[in-house]
Amino acid sequence: MKIGIDAIAFDVAKIHLPIKTLALARNIESEKLKKGLGLIKMTLPDIHQDTVVFGANALTKLILNNNIKLDEIARIYVGTESAIDNSKPISSFLITLMEQKFGEDSLSECDVVDFTFACIGGVDALQNCIDFIQLNPTKKAIVATTDFAKYDLNSTGEYTQGAGAVAILISANPRIIAFENHWGVNTKGVFDFFKPYRTVSKQEITGNTNNESWFDNLESEIEIHKDQPVFDGQYSNQCYMDRTKAAYFSFKKLKNTQETIYHSWKSIVMHLPYAFQGRRMLSEIYALDASSAILSGEENPSEYQNKLKEISKSEEYKTFVIEKLQPAELASSLIGNLYTGSIFMGLLSTLAHFYDTKKEITSEKFGFLAYGSGSKSKVFEGTIQPEWKSTLANVALFETLENSFEIDFETYEKLHKKEQKQSIVEPKNEWILDRIEAEIPNLIGARYYKWID
Numbered sequence: 055m056k057i058g059i060d061a062i063a064f065d066v067a068k069i070h071l072p073i074k075t076l077a078l079a080r081n082i083e084s085e086k087l088k089k090g091l092g093l094i095k096m097t098l099p100d101i102h103q104d105t106v107v108f109g110a111n112a113l114t115k116l117i118l119n120n121n122i123k124l125d126e127i128a129r130i131y132v133g134t135e136s137a138i139d140n141s142k143p144i145s146s147f148l149i150t151l152m153e154q155k156f157g158e159d160s161l162s163e164c165d166v167v168d169f170t171f172a173c174i175g176g177v178d179a180l181q182n183c184i185d186f187i188q189l190n191p192t193k194k195a196i197v198a199t200t201d202f203a204k205y206d207l208n209s210t211g212e213y214t215q216g217a218g219a220v221a222i223l224i225s226a227n228p229r230i231i232a233f234e235n236h237w238g239v240n241t242k243g244v245f246d247f248f249k250p251y252r253t254v255s256k257q258e259i260t261g262n263t264n265n266e267s268w269f270d271n272l273e274s275e276i277e278i279h280k281d282q283p284v285f286d287g288q289y290s291n292q293c294y295m296d297r298t299k300a301a302y303f304s305f306k307k308l309k310n311t312q313e314t315i316y317h318s319w320k321s322i323v324m325h326l327p328y329a330f331q332g333r334r335m336l337s338e339i340y341a342l343d344a345s346s347a348i349l350s351g352e353e354n355p356s357e358y359q360n361k362l363k364e365i366s367k368s369e370e371y372k373t374f375v376i377e378k379l380q381p382a383e384l385a386s387s388l389i390g391n392l393y394t395g396s397i398f399m400g401l402l403s404t405l406a407h408f409y410d411t412k413k414e415i416t417s418e419k420f421g422f423l424a425y426g427s428g429s430k431s432k433v434f435e436g437t438i439q440p441e442w443k444s445t446l447a448n449v450a451l452f453e454t455l456e457n458s459f460e461i462d463f464e465t466y467e468k469l470h471k472k473e474q475k476q477s478i479v480e481p482k483n484e485w486i487l488d489r490i491e492a493e494i495p496n497l498i499g500a501r502y503y504k505w506i507d
């Protein structure tokens with residue numbers, strides 16, 4: 055039985071800062087960001103948006119565009135690393151909003167939960183839902199990934215920010231792609247990128263040594279939540295490379311083949327924290343799995359690095375990149391990092407590219423290399439199904455991204471620092487965060503959303 059993705063929908067933040075504007079303001083060579091990392095725009099949430107809003111918008115589009123009956127949906131599993139509550143999952147908010155729009159109790163028998171493992175939580179949810187459909191082929195599941203990749207001002211992550219959600223419908227006999235049941239996995243606990251609980255001593259805030267109550271906080275340390283991660287960019291690249299390489303060769307072992315795996319893949323879809331991450335990281339796998347060895351394994355570390363640089367600059371590798379990786383990069387250049395959604399946006403970008411350029415890809419194999427900091431990689435593959443084109447007709451990925459609203463640097467900084475209080479773009483036909491409860495003691499912090507026609 056074939057199992058995979060039957061439909062796909064997305065919602066990306068509607069405002070963006072051109073990378074050129076950021077480069078100018080931060081005195082960074084704009085060519086480095088464009089030609090070195092592949093960046094053109096970074097998308098940012100408006101003040102009425104958060105990760106529930108993005109997830110709910112993507113889910114609503116998935117349901118409406120594909121006439122999905124809610125009682126067919128057995129699960130909605132969310133991949134996210136941008137939770138808005140430490141106990142209540144985003145998926146429970148999504149249930150409330152879908153029932154608000156499509157009818158009370160319409161999802162009361164649906165199982166929901168959030169998966170968190172940095173950027174790979176969405177792939178974990180996908181694998182889990184595939185297993186579920188294998189056991190329950192008449193049922194359907196939805197994976198919704200939703201995130202806001204926010205980094206500190208002036209950090210090396212600043213130019214890789216992005217925000218939005220991707221929702222996919224998982225079923226038997228899917229219209230888009232059917233996955234094979236081989237999952238190469240590699241895991242290692244590291245601190246390359248993480249979002250720890252942070253504390254500030256109350257004394258530093260109040261200047262008093264007597265631990266007197268401060269806004270009802272009796273503890274002498276005040277816990278602080280930040281969306282921005284603690285990270286080491288170059289080390290995170292190394293972890294990405296090590297994990298994906300090991301997962302790729304585990305996958306090859308599972309396939310029990312001596313053939314070059316990537317030759318069988320028409321397209322390669324990788325986790326893209328920025329557009330050119332895949333092409334920068336894949337040269338080692340490209341060399342190690344080549345049919346005639348490009349790396350001998352005898353090189354000392356600096357020779358090895360020099361050879362890798364040479365390979366990545368070679369004409370053969372450039373052709374390989376354009377053919378197999380570039381279609382997935384197109385949307386990433388215009389969006390930025392979507393964390394859990396990046397790999398699924400890479401798939402959508404590839405499909406939309408082939409759809410727009412009228413290329414037939416039925417029966418072609420796609421390879422997937424997922425990564426999540428902390429760290430884990432999964433490598434898997436799937437085959438494009440005959441009806442893939444019919445599902446793309448009303449997705450309009452590149453047209454939507456084209457219509458994104460440009461903001462200036464001053465507005466960007468105000469949004470980042472939460473000084474902007476008015477919406478930049480008036481919401482229409484979408485969910486918004488309406489208010490956060492501040493008065494009723496039993497509901498302090500409860501977030502309420504509404505649909506705007």
Ligand SMILES: CC(C)(COP(=O)([O-])OP(=O)([O-])OC[C@H]1O[C@@H](n2cnc3c(N)ncnc32)[C@H](O)[C@@H]1OP(=O)([O-])[O-])[C@@H](O)C(=O)NCCC(=O)NCCSC(=O)C[C@@](C)(O)CC(=O)[O-]
Pocket residue numbers: 083085086087089090091135171172173174210211214247285286287288290291294325326327328331334391393425426427
């Ligand atoms: C990604 C980094 C580390 C990049 O770090 P960086 O310091 O901005 O860039 P770089 O020094 O590594 O150089 C970029 C490239 O630009 C080139 N360059 C230089 N000048 C020019 C020029 N004039 N014209 C053309 N090219 C130029 C330069 O040569 C180089 O290309 P290379 O040849 O090495 O491939 C940084 O942006 C960062 O810290 N980002 C945040 C963390 C991150 O994204 N890490 C990626 C791996 S971890 C991951 O993917 C997981 C994540 C982050 O999504 C989180 C999760 O799992 O939840």
